Amino acid sequence: MDFPATLFIICGLPGAGKTTLAKNIEGSLSAVRMSADDWMTALSINLHAEEQRTKIEALQWELAKRLLSLRQNVVIEWGAWGKRERDAFRTEARALGARVELYYLSAPLEELFARIQRRNMEDPPIEWREVQKWADIFEAPAPAEMKLFDAHSWNQ
Secondary structure (H helix, E strand, O other), X not given: OOOOOEEEEEEOOOOOOHHHHHHHHHHHOOEEEEOHHHHHHHOOOOOOOHHHHHHHHHHXXXXXXXXXXXXXXXXEEEEOOOHHHHHHHHHHHHXXXXXXXXXXXXXXXXXXXXXXXXXXXOOOOOOHHHHHHXXXXXXXXXXXXXXXXXXXXXXX
């Protein structure tokens, strides 16, 4: 089989629908889904433990690159909050011969917070001020950045 793998980067804040989209891609396109939340939950690590999250995401990225080199589709659903991070994923994946698609999911902050509260996954629960802080930190992809990714990339 001579086809390139695709790296699917799912970008957005908590509650935007990243996991739902990532699972749809995983099932429909035979992709391996990389979810730090899933690994942290399986290892009984608090989802707010940033140092452990950083280490798990680094391990998942190394595994993702190996899978891409083996022509296996990969979905990253970490949120990819910064342009520099998305640039690195795109550059490294393309160096392995992979296509790279970026999916940016967004919703009004009030809707994100309501979704987070409904899913009731976090312990301790996420507070409104945290969502506001995250929105200030998050670097949404601009149209010029979206054009750097392969044709199926989109912004919702």
